[in-house]
Every structure is written in C-alpha cells, then in structure tokens.
Amino acid sequence: MQAERDEHDPSAAGSGNSKNSTPASDKHRGITYPKPLAILAGVVLAIVGLIALQQIASFVTPVFLGFNLALAISPFFHWMLRRRVPKILAGTVAAxxxxxxxxLFVGLMIWSVALLIQELPKYGAEFNDLYRNLLEWLSGFGITQDALLAQLQGLFNPAQIAALLQSLMGNFGSVMSLFATLLVxxxxxxxxxxxxxxxxxxxRVEQPQVGAAFDSFSQGVGRYWIVTTIFGLIVAVIDVIALEILGVPLALVWGVFSFLTNYIPNIGxxxxxxxxxxxxxxxxxxxxALIVLAVWSIINFVIQSLIQPKFAGEAVGVTPTVSFLSLLVWAFALGPIGALLALPATLLVKAVLVDANPNARWINLLISSEPDLNPSAPKPERRRRRGSRPGSSEVGDAAAG
Incomplete structure (x- = not known):
C-alpha cells in the first residue's frame, strides 16, 4: 500500500528520494573545484615531472622545437594543399x-659571434678607463673591496668575453648534434x-573537447611564432637604424641579438x-649610452608591448606573471632553449591539462589573460508542445545538428 501511495503521490516520491537527489545548482554547475590534497599532489607531480624532464632535455628540446617550427610553417603547407599541390611535394617543400x-638562423648567430670575437679586444683600453672611473665612483661611497673589483674586472674584460665566445664556438659538436636531431x-x-x-x-568526432583544445593550441602557437618573427624583424631593423644614427659600433650585430632575444618573453x-x-x-x-638606453627601451616597448599584442590576439592567452614564471620553469627544465620555448610549452600543458578537461577549466580564471568572468546560466528546459510525441524535439535537434 505504501508503494501504491508513493506511486500516486509525487510529493512523497520526491521526499523519498531527497537524499539521493542532486540540487539544481549542483546539476548545472559546470566547474568542479578539486580538494586541497589533489592540488598538492598535482604540484608534487609537476615538480617531479620537471626534474625528470631536465634529465632528458637533450632529447625533448629538439623534438619540441621541431614541432613548434612545423606549426609555424603549417599555414604555408596548408596553402600549398589548397592549391592542389601533391601532399608529398607540399611536405617536402615545407620541410x-x-x-x-x-x-639562415644559425649562420647569423655564427657571423655575429665571430665578429664579436674579432672586435671586442680592440676596446680593452676603453674598458680600463671605464674600470678606473667606476673605482673612483665607488670610492665616494667608501667601497674599497679591491679583490672583488678585480674579479669583476676579470669577468667583464673584453678579452675574457672574447675567450668565452671562443669556447662557445668550440662546443660545435653538441650544437651540430642538436641541429641534426632537429632536422630529422x-x-x-x-x-x-x-x-x-x-x-x-x-x-574531433570521438573527443570533441580534446580536438578543440589541440586545434586551439596549434593555431595559437603557429600564430605566436609568425607574429613574433615578423615583429622581431621590424624591431631589429629599427634598432639597427637607430644605433647607426647614434654612432654605436657593430650595429648589425646588435640588430641580430635584438631579433633573437625577441623570442624570449618579458625580459628578452x-x-x-x-x-x-x-x-x-x-x-x-x-x-x-643613456640615449641608446632610452631609444632602445621606447622602440621595444611601443612595438612589443603595445602594437604586437594587437596582432598576436589570443595566441598567448596567459597573464604576464604566468608568462614570466613559465620562462623560469622551462629554462630550468630545458636549458637556454627552454627560454625560447617557454610560452609554447606552457600553452601545450594548458591545452592538455586544462582546456581538454572540463573539470579543470576553472584554472583559466587564474592564468588566462582574458578570462570569462560571467558564468553562463543554465539553459531552461523547453516545454514540450501539447500533442507532440515524446522525443520529437531531441530528434529535431539532432537532425539540425
């Protein structure tokens, strides 16, 4: 009899299942926040992963750099495919x-370093004068640490810098090994x-969220490299012209350095x-020197901080703080090249762990440069028209989709 009353009494049925029912707010809540223990475990796993990654950086670095270069040139590859170029030929031309x-990139680096090795020793006398002036200026503050200053002199002596550059050039075998791996x-x-x-x-059919996350990553990273390269060239040309006007030697070398360091976020x-x-x-x-400092800062700030982000769009969708922290993390894990790959590596981690996982998208509220601060309200259920067959609206929606 009790079961019969429950069958005819909706309120009784509702009260009987109240313990197992899910509140409407929980049902429509699209974000699940992890417990502190889960966050702590994630941080520990991330640290262990970075340390492990550091041990195999010589393998991971050329592989990931190769993927980034492929994504950067992919618009040209797809352009050839749209022009009915055979796929094998398009892939060969792109490679x-x-x-x-x-x-060209490596050639510019070798030329710049070789020119520096040749020119820096010529400024030994000027450096000695600068060193003596620095000593006199420091003596006004009561600083007389001759041993420390002697070490600084040896560290920043042009001859010592040239010797350091020569040692870097001498480590040619490891560089060529990385280069060969990258080509393969x-x-x-x-x-x-x-x-x-x-x-x-x-x-995209089997896992729409994963497909969308990787599509966003590939498009964003490709756009990031293209925009960064174009604006790096623009900044380098303007810097060279400014340095030539100001009479600074080796202006072309500094232009090459400006172009290369443009790929390093925040502090490049x-x-x-x-x-x-x-x-x-x-x-x-x-x-x-002060004029060069002011002109260089103005040129790079205006172009890289004000103009370039308007063209990059959402390619770099993280806050400046996250961008700087990613620079430190990936330089630690992958070495100097990790500084160049910091943002793409962060975007890859974001695509895999955040964008592809609905329960982790709340992290975007903390790291995204343009987070969605207006949570979408749950869509109201449509009332079925009187006389319509059950399931007809769902069938119509599926047909429309």
Missing amino acids: LTVYALLI VIFFIFFDAVTFEPRMQRV FVIGMIPPVLMALLANDWVN
Whole structure:
C-alpha cells in the first residue's frame, strides 16, 4: 500500500528520494573545484615531472622545437594543399623551407659571434678607463673591496668575453648534434603531416573537447611564432637604424641579438639591450649610452608591448606573471632553449591539462589573460508542445545538428 501511495503521490516520491537527489545548482554547475590534497599532489607531480624532464632535455628540446617550427610553417603547407599541390611535394617543400630558415638562423648567430670575437679586444683600453672611473665612483661611497673589483674586472674584460665566445664556438659538436636531431624530427613531422588531418578529424568526432583544445593550441602557437618573427624583424631593423644614427659600433650585430632575444618573453628586450648600451659606453660616452638606453627601451616597448599584442590576439592567452614564471620553469627544465620555448610549452600543458578537461577549466580564471568572468546560466528546459510525441524535439535537434 505504501508503494501504491508513493506511486500516486509525487510529493512523497520526491521526499523519498531527497537524499539521493542532486540540487539544481549542483546539476548545472559546470566547474568542479578539486580538494586541497589533489592540488598538492598535482604540484608534487609537476615538480617531479620537471626534474625528470631536465634529465632528458637533450632529447625533448629538439623534438619540441621541431614541432613548434612545423606549426609555424603549417599555414604555408596548408596553402600549398589548397592549391592542389601533391601532399608529398607540399611536405617536402615545407620541410626544406624550415631547413633554409634554420641554416639562415644559425649562420647569423655564427657571423655575429665571430665578429664579436674579432672586435671586442680592440676596446680593452676603453674598458680600463671605464674600470678606473667606476673605482673612483665607488670610492665616494667608501667601497674599497679591491679583490672583488678585480674579479669583476676579470669577468667583464673584453678579452675574457672574447675567450668565452671562443669556447662557445668550440662546443660545435653538441650544437651540430642538436641541429641534426632537429632536422630529422622536422622531416618525419612533415612526412606524417600528409595523413595527420584525417586522424585529427576522427579525434574531433570521438573527443570533441580534446580536438578543440589541440586545434586551439596549434593555431595559437603557429600564430605566436609568425607574429613574433615578423615583429622581431621590424624591431631589429629599427634598432639597427637607430644605433647607426647614434654612432654605436657593430650595429648589425646588435640588430641580430635584438631579433633573437625577441623570442624570449618579458625580459628578452632587456637582454638584447645590455650589449649595445655597454658598447656605446665603451666606444662613445655615458651620454650616448643613456640615449641608446632610452631609444632602445621606447622602440621595444611601443612595438612589443603595445602594437604586437594587437596582432598576436589570443595566441598567448596567459597573464604576464604566468608568462614570466613559465620562462623560469622551462629554462630550468630545458636549458637556454627552454627560454625560447617557454610560452609554447606552457600553452601545450594548458591545452592538455586544462582546456581538454572540463573539470579543470576553472584554472583559466587564474592564468588566462582574458578570462570569462560571467558564468553562463543554465539553459531552461523547453516545454514540450501539447500533442507532440515524446522525443520529437531531441530528434529535431539532432537532425539540425
């Protein structure tokens, strides 16, 4: 009898299942926040993963760099496919294009370092004068630590810097090993690229969220490299012109350094600014050095901080703090090249662990540069029209989709 009353009494049935029912707010809540213990475990696993990654950085670095270069050149590859170029030929041309750019890139680095090795020892006398002036200035503050200053003199002596550059040039075998690995990785990436799109189409069907996350990552990283390269060239050309006007020696070398350091987020332009400012101080005077400092800072700030983000769009969708922390983390894990790959590596981790997981998307509220601060309200259920068959609206929605 009790079961019969429950069958005819909706309120009784509702009260009987109240313990197992889910509140409407929980049912429509799209974000699940993890417990503190889960967060702590995730942090520990991340630290262990970074330490393990550091041990195999010599393998991971060229592989990940190759994937990034392939993503950067992928618009050209897809452009050839749209022009009905055979897939094998398009992949070969794209790989050869990356090879040519890498050879040009390495050639510029070798030329710059060789020119520095040749020119820096010529400014030994100027450096000694600068050193004596620094001693006199420090003596006004009562600083007489001659031993420390002697060490600084040996550290920043142009001859010592030239010797350091020569040792870097001498470590040619490891550089060529990394370069050869990178070339092989790029070849196989474009060899597989001709059949990769059908596989991604299947992933988008089986796992739409994963497919969307990887599509967003590939498009964002490709756009990031293209925009960064274009604006790096623009900044380098303007810097060279400004340095030539100001009479700073080795202006072309500093332009190459400006272009290379443009790939390092947040602090790249500061690193690229130090050598030309020091050269202006050695070759000219402190007034010229201050002018170089001011002009360089204005040029790079206006272009990289104000203009470039408007073209990059959502390619780099993280806050400046996260960008800087990613620089430190990936430089620790992957070495100097990790500084160049910091943002793409962070975007890959974000795509895999955050964007592809609905329960982890709340992290975007903390790290995204443009977070969605207006949570979407649950959609009200549509009332079924009187006389319509059960399930007709769902069938219609499926047909429309």
